[in-house]
Amino acid sequence: MPTKNYSRSEDIVALELLDMADREGLRGAELRRRMSAITRDSWSNGRVQGLLCRLRLEPEPCACVRPENRDGGMPARWWVEAVR
Secondary structure, rough: OOOOOOOHHHHHHHHHHHHHHHHOOHHHHHHHHHHHHHHHOOOOOOHHHHHHHHHOOOOOEEEEOOOHHHOOOOOOOOOOHHHH
């Protein structure tokens, strides 16, 4: 089955969601509130859980050549500087 081609803005939203859920440990209403503020769109519990499930259950295969680019090789919130 072909995978969806995500836009850069969708990638940033996914990175923010994973960061808040995994690194900051946010759950429930606080996670929904922060995601709504970032995207300026309404986030339901189902939307949050659905995206987290898709991101965690269907990871893209790692195509990284350099070890520092593999999982855990980047500092926290590395994408923030790249967006500016």
